[in-house]
Amino acid sequence: MKAIFTLFFILVSFTSHAAEQAEEIFAQLTSSLYQIKLIDKASGEKSSIGSGFQISSDGMIATNYHVISSYARHPTKYRIEYLDNLGNTGELTLKSVDVINDLALVEREVTAPMDYFLLSKSSPQKGEKLFSLGNPHDLGMIVVPGTYNGLKKESFSDRIHFTGSINSGMSGGPVVNKDAEVVGINVATSGNQIGFLVPHGKLIKLYAEFKKSPPADIKKQMASQLLASQNELMSTLLNSPWQPKQLGANGIIPIIDVPFIRCWGDSNTDKSDALILAAVANCSLDEDTYLAANLFTGNIEIEFKHMQAKELSDSKFYHLYQQQIARAGAGNRAGKGDVSEFQCQHDLTTPQNNNMTSKSIFCTRAYKDFPKLFDVLYLGASVDKGQQALVSHFTIAGVSQKNAMAFTHKFMEAVSWK
Amino acid sequence: MEIIIEEISRGQKLLHRHQLNKSTVRIGRDYNNDIILSDPHICPQHLDINFNDGVWTLTDKNTINGTFLENASNKKQSANQHIIEDGDIINLGKSQLRIVFRDHKVAPTVPFSAFENLIDLLRSPIALTLSIAIFIMVAGGVFYLNNPIESNLSQLLVSAIGMSLLFGVWPAAVALVSHLTKNDARVMAQLGVSFALFNLMWLSDLLENIVAFNTASHSVMLILINLVPIALTFTLLWLNSYIGFHMTAKRRMVTALGLTVLLFGGGYLVQYSNKPEFDPHPNYNATIMDPSFLLAPSSSVDDFVEQSKQLFIDAEKSIQEEE
Numbered sequence: 001m002k003a004i005f006t007l008f009f010i011l012v013s014f015t016s017h018a019a020e021q022a023e024e025i026f027a028q029l030t031s032s033l034y035q036i037k038l039i040d041k042a043s044g045e046k047s048s049i050g051s052g053f054q055i056s057s058d059g060m061i062a063t064n065y066h067v068i069s070s071y072a073r074h075p076t077k078y079r080i081e082y083l084d085n086l087g088n089t090g091e092l093t094l095k096s097v098d099v100i101n102d103l104a105l106v107e108r109e110v111t112a113p114m115d116y117f118l119l120s121k122s123s124p125q126k127g128e129k130l131f132s133l134g135n136p137h138d139l140g141m142i143v144v145p146g147t148y149n150g151l152k153k154e155s156f157s158d159r160i161h162f163t164g165s166i167n168s169g170m171s172g173g174p175v176v177n178k179d180a181e182v183v184g185i186n187v188a189t190s191g192n193q194i195g196f197l198v199p200h201g202k203l204i205k206l207y208a209e210f211k212k213s214p215p216a217d218i219k220k221q222m223a224s225q226l227l228a229s230q231n232e233l234m235s236t237l238l239n240s241p242w243q244p245k246q247l248g249a250n251g252i253i254p255i256i257d258v259p260f261i262r263c264w265g266d267s268n269t270d271k272s273d274a275l276i277l278a279a280v281a282n283c284s285l286d287e288d289t290y291l292a293a294n295l296f297t298g299n300i301e302i303e304f305k306h307m308q309a310k311e312l313s314d315s316k317f318y319h320l321y322q323q324q325i326a327r328a329g330a331g332n333r334a335g336k337g338d339v340s341e342f343q344c345q346h347d348l349t350t351p352q353n354n355n356m357t358s359k360s361i362f363c364t365r366a367y368k369d370f371p372k373l374f375d376v377l378y379l380g381a382s383v384d385k386g387q388q389a390l391v392s393h394f395t396i397a398g399v400s401q402k403n404a405m406a407f408t409h410k411f412m413e414a415v416s417w418k
Numbered sequence: 419m420e421i422i423i424e425e426i427s428r429g430q431k432l433l434h435r436h437q438l439n440k441s442t443v444r445i446g447r448d449y450n451n452d453i454i455l456s457d458p459h460i461c462p463q464h465l466d467i468n469f470n471d472g473v474w475t476l477t478d479k480n481t482i483n484g485t486f487l488e489n490a491s492n493k494k495q496s497a498n499q500h501i502i503e504d505g506d507i508i509n510l511g512k513s514q515l516r517i518v519f520r521d522h523k524v525a526p527t528v529p530f531s532a533f534e535n536l537i538d539l540l541r542s543p544i545a546l547t548l549s550i551a552i553f554i555m556v557a558g559g560v561f562y563l564n565n566p567i568e569s570n571l572s573q574l575l576v577s578a579i580g581m582s583l584l585f586g587v588w589p590a591a592v593a594l595v596s597h598l599t600k601n602d603a604r605v606m607a608q609l610g611v612s613f614a615l616f617n618l619m620w621l622s623d624l625l626e627n628i629v630a631f632n633t634a635s636h637s638v639m640l641i642l643i644n645l646v647p648i649a650l651t652f653t654l655l656w657l658n659s660y661i662g663f664h665m666t667a668k669r670r671m672v673t674a675l676g677l678t679v680l681l682f683g684g685g686y687l688v689q690y691s692n693k694p695e696f697d698p699h700p701n702y703n704a705t706i707m708d709p710s711f712l713l714a715p716s717s718s719v720d721d722f723v724e725q726s727k728q729l730f731i732d733a734e735k736s737i738q739e740e741e
Contacts, residue, residue, distance in 0.1 A: 335696070
């Protein structure tokens with residue numbers, strides 16, 4: 001699922017459905033639309049591009065965080081520039097970000113009050129016609145009509161499902177209603193006719209907070225947003241019902257009953273020559289927070305595997321079983337500059353109901369730029385039945401120590417034999 | 419008037435011993451000599467040793483290649499007219515002779531060590547066969563466990579026998595080297611000792627797994643059990659050299675230790691040099707065994723989670739250290 005979401009500011013192509021209404025809107029708003037470019041200072045060339053739109057008369061411009069993420073992470077390496085409809089360029093300063101909703105505020109210098117986009121006071125109706133605007137690389141501004149289809153279901157962070165042929169290269173561009181008021185911001189695409197927008201309410205909130213107290217340090221702002229977001233997510237998870245569910249012949253596993261955690265299953269019952277019958281349940285939160293090209297966080301993966309030996313000795317079963325659990329990896333992408341190496345511990349554990357003995361492995365690594373934030377990994381392997389095994393595993397990216405420990409505790413207590 | 423002349427090799431090993439009871443001993447390549455040497459660099463009439471006035475004197479008969487005293491400080495000290503002392507070694511041609519008198523002090527008797535008895539036991543045909551049979555069985559068992567699909571007996575047997583042949587190369591090579599260095603080859607003893615030790619190494623593997631399975635991370639037991647294979651390797655090398663080579667106890671110790679350090683230190687170095695600068699994958703010990711090996715009591719979830727606090731501290735610390 002992760003792979004389907006492509007951040008589309010790098011890709012460039014377009015088709016145009018020029019409708020009369022679209023033309024009108026386009027002509028009215030084009031002076032407040034910008035192409036946002038990140039310039040690598042050393043080489044003097046652009047390293048990424050996206051779109052942006054002015055939201056105040058004094059030069060405040062909204063765009064996606066991922067358009068300017070390289071600058072947010074390495075402010076000395078890059079500078080941000082705009083290109084307007086007349087071909088003028090100028091420098092922008094980063095004012096505020098919302099990493100969770102992929103928004104950023106940048107500001108240009110203005111001499112006289114300028115035209116700007118009005119943010120809508122209300123949300124659109126389902127089926128309402130909307131217009132997505134953006135500036136794909138070197139092709140100029142385009143406008144794409146489409147339909148509002150409500151908020152994306154099964155999603156933790158709010159995203160508008162926009163049915164329309166949104167084309168690549170428009171990240172950070174506005175989506176407006178027929179009155180030319182902004183109702184969303186282009187953020188991602190999921191293939192033909194399916195696009196995702198950040199609701200305009202997130203931008204209103206970000207701008208209002210900025211006007212009240214502008215952030216002193218973008219990195220600290222990001223760290224506190226990540227901490228707050230994982231707190232909200234983890235407390236939702238911890239306080240939602242965990243339904244016990246049977247896996248395979250004998251395993252009992254917890255299924256967290258929240259819409260945004262989705263589960264998939266598979267088994268090898270069709271393979272008659274397999275030495276071990278295996279049933280797998282896989283649950284995950286398919287949303288990750290983009291921090292940089294090689295650093296994602298915020299995703300959760302939970303996996304259970306029930307294994308039953310078919311005419312195997314205990315020792316051979318356990319030998320093959322060990323190979324199954326020997327290589328667990330992190331659930332998110334992160335590199336040397338972003339995180340520490342994993343620290344691991346293992347022990348034999350038994351939950352309070354004394355129902356199962358497991359070999360439990362727990363690993364964690366810390367983020368370099370975001371204090372108090374960790375990636376964690378847990379792996380439990382039952383070791384008390386000769387011919388049967390239950391593997392329980394999860395990874396959580398970007399979580400606080402307290403939440404990670406609480407989740408691990410609840411998870412370990414929830415896995416058992418029937 | 420009795421004199422004992424020993425032909426010895428360059429490595430000081432005895433080749434031939436002559437006990438003579440006459441006042442003049444003639445040495446050379448001719449068949450009319452008292453001691454006939456076949457070395458082509460020796461003259462037909464090479465040297466005489468005469469007993470006069472209670473001492474033996476050596477006379478070189480103007481030979482082409484000369485006669486010299488074996489002397490650490492002066493290699494080319496001529497032996498002509500030398501008054502022989504007990505234990506003198508002389509060089510003639512490419513050969514060496516050692517001259518000793520009847521009252522020559524010999525080294526004290528070496529008692530049979532316990533090792534000698536152990537080695538004798540291990541090299542007996544029954545013990546040797548048993549060791550190799552155990553080795554083949556264990557190797558077959560390991561192949562069976564590692565094979566992800568069903569495997570038949572003959573496949574396992576072929577692999578296991580192949581593996582034991584491979585492991586047999588080591589004792590055979592040691593025996594060959596000791597044979598080449600004019601020591602006893604003692605192939606059976608080398609084989610017996612090596613396979614007995616190989617079997618102990620299988621056992622230490624099993625022990626290591628049991629300990630890794632039953633203990634929590636960072637346990638002292640786990641570190642200790644890791645020393646067992648090192649100790650076994652040292653023992654094997656020590657016994658190999660004890661059987662195969664005559665050397666002082668100190669030198670044997672140094673050799674065995676040196677080789678052990680080379681083996682494990684080298685292995686560690688290779689591992690260390692291959693280590694990536696940053697490892698994005700977690701490294702944990704995933705050893706699990708079937709429930710019959712489950713010996714230790716398990717911890718509660720509370721304890722396990724509580725203990726993980728230290729990991730968070732360590733992770734943060736590793737970042738601070740980098741900065």
